[in-house]
Each structure stands twice: as structure tokens, then as C-alpha cells.
Amino acid sequence: MLVVRLGALGDIVHTVPAVAAIASAAPGVSIDWLVERRHRAVLDLFALPATPVEIETGGSWLAMRSVVGRLRSARYDVALDFQGLLKSAVLARLSGARRVVGFITGALREPMAGMLYTERVDPGAAAHVIGKNLALARAVGVAADEILLPLASADGAGPEPSRVVLNPGAGWPNKQWAPERFGQLAAAIRQKHGLTSIVTWGRVSITDAMCL
Numbered sequence: 001m002l003v004v005r006l007g008a009l010g011d012i013v014h015t016v017p018a019v020a021a022i023a024s025a026a027p028g029v030s031i032d033w034l035v036e037r038r039h040r041a042v043l044d045l046f047a048l049p050a051t052p053v054e055i056e057t058g059g060s061w062l063a064m065r066s067v068v069g070r071l072r073s074a075r076y077d078v079a080l081d082f083q084g085l086l087k088s089a090v091l092a093r094l095s096g097a098r099r100v101v102g103f104i105t106g107a108l109r110e111p112m113a114g115m116l117y118t119e120r121v122d123p124g125a126a127a128h129v130i131g132k133n134l135a136l137a138r139a140v141g142v143a144a145d146e147i148l149l150p151l152a153s154a155d156g157a158g159p160e161p162s163r164v165v166l167n168p169g170a171g172w173p174n175k176q177w178a179p180e181r182f183g184q185l186a187a188a189i190r191q192k193h194g195l196t197s198i199v200t201w202g203r204v205s206i207t208d209a210m211c212l
Contacts, residue, residue, distance in 0.1 A: 001031045001140070002071065002079040003050065004092045006057065007039040011129075013149070015082045016046050018133040021144035023049050032074060034067075034091060047150040057087055071095040078140060081117070082133055089113035101139045107132065164189050164197045 001022070005015040012035070023031060031050040033043060036057065043052050055067045072095060079097035081088050084107070092100045093116040102108070102117040114120060123135040134144055151163070166182050186197035 001029055002053075002074070002076045002092065002095050002097055003031060003033045003082065004079060004088045004095075005082040006034065006055070006085075006088055006091075007036045009039065009042055011083070012039060012042045014129045015133050016048065016149055017130050017144075017147045018082065018137040019048055019050055020046075020148040020150055021134060021146075022137050022140060022142050024148070025142040025144070026140075032071075032076075034071070034095075045152060047152040055091070057091075068094045080136055080139070081113070082136060084108040084110065084113055086110045086113045086116075089116040092116065101136065103132070103136065162195055164195050165200065166197050167200045169201065 003015070003019055005012055019031065019033070022029065027049075031048075032053050033048075033050040034053045034055060035043060037054040038056075040052055040054050043050065053067065053070065056063060068091070071091075074095075076095055076097035078099040078101060079092040079095050081092040081100065081102040083089075084103055089100075089102060089110075092102070099119060100117050101119045101121060102113060104120045104122045105111045105114045107123050108114055119139060121136050121139050123132040126132040126135055130147055134147075137144060149162070164186070166186060168177065168179060168182050170176050182199070186199075189195050189197060
């Protein structure tokens with residue numbers, strides 16, 4: 001199986017529950033995850049039986065051709081395009097997978113991507129993108145309502161306990177809150193759920209930020 005979710009940070013995180021559900025339901029399945037090289041480290045944060053396949057879509061055609069050749073040699077049964085962009089759909093189709101599955105036109109960020117799928121999934125009334133992604137997993141026979149985010153442990157001993165990551169430095173203005181609001185949110189989460197919050201900051205990689 002090929003999972004296509006090239007980036008970015010939050011979108012990859014939102015895709016993890018669907019991939020975790022597939023891996024849990026079919027423990028023998030071989031899963032590759034096509035991801036942009038600059039976002040590759042995000043996958044290392046999770047205990048998933050998925051092999052990252054790095055690509056630079058803004059790189060040279062020769063380099064991209066090499067990655068496509070690797071994908072085709074894997075002879076995938078199915079490619080799941082969680083991204084819904086024309087470039088992700090093209091890559092899913094170029095993988096040579098017998099089945100190329102994505103969302104219906106109304107659920108795509110770029111509707112033209114739908115022309116490249118062999119199957120289209122209606123996410124229904126899913127209120128959150130995680131629910132939408134879980135709907136795509138149903139195309140391969142996995143019906144899951146539980147949201148799993150299996151964090152990898154720093155020492156490899158097993159999954160880490162659940163935590164909350166707060167990112168005050170979001171790139172979009174509509175995602176930026178005042179610092180005191182993040183503080184209030186962290187306090188409320190700890191009081192209500194007993195969960196520790198981890199705050200990302202500065203010009204560090206996501207792997208470093210998660211370890212602060």
C-alpha cells in the first residue's frame with residue numbers, strides 16, 4: 001500500500017490515525033508513505049509500520065523520476081491519496097498501483113485531481129479532517145471510529161503517553177493566538193484531562209521541538 005500525504009506538519013499528523021487504523025486492522029500489510037523530504041522527520045515521531053519514501057516535488061525532474069521508478073518497482077495494490085491535490089494525485093497514479101483511491105470532487109482541494117483516481121470516496125458529514133481521512137481508510141475495508149496517535153518513544157521502548165502539542169508560531173494569522181490564551185488552554189487541558197502540554201518555539205526542527 002502507498003500512502004500519499006506529502007505535507008505539511010499538521011496535515012501529516014491528521015493522516016496518522018487513518019494509517020494507524022489500517023496497520024492495526026491488517027498487521028501484515030506493507031505500507032510506504034510518500035512524503036516531502038522537508039517533512040520527513042514528522043513521521044519519525046510516530047510508532048507506525050510505514051516506510052517513508054522521500055521526494056522533493058520542487059526538485060529536478062531526474063530526481064523525481066528516480067522516486068517514481070522506486071514506487072513502480074514496489075507494485076502496489078492500492079495508493080491512497082490523502083492530500084487531494086493535482087500533484088499528489090499524479091504521483092499516486094504514476095506509482096502504478098492497481099487501485100488509486102481519493103475523495104470525491106466536492107471534498108478535494110483541487111477538483112481536477114479526481115480525474116486521476118480509479119475510485120472516489122465520499123467522506124460524508126465528517127466534521128474534522130481526521131474523520132475525513134478515516135473515511136478514506138474504509139476504501140480498503142478498515143472501519144475505525146477510534147482516533148489513534150501512536151507517538152514513538154525517545155528510547156524505542158514503546159509508545160509514549162499522550163501529550164498535547166501547542167504551536168504558538170503558526171504560519172497563518174488566523175491560527176495565531178495571544179500567549180496568555182495558550183497558557184490558559186494548557187492549564188485547562190491539564191486540569192480536565194491530566195495531559196502535559198509541549199510548546200514548540202523558535203527556528204528548530206519539529207523533532208527538536210517535540211523533545212523540549
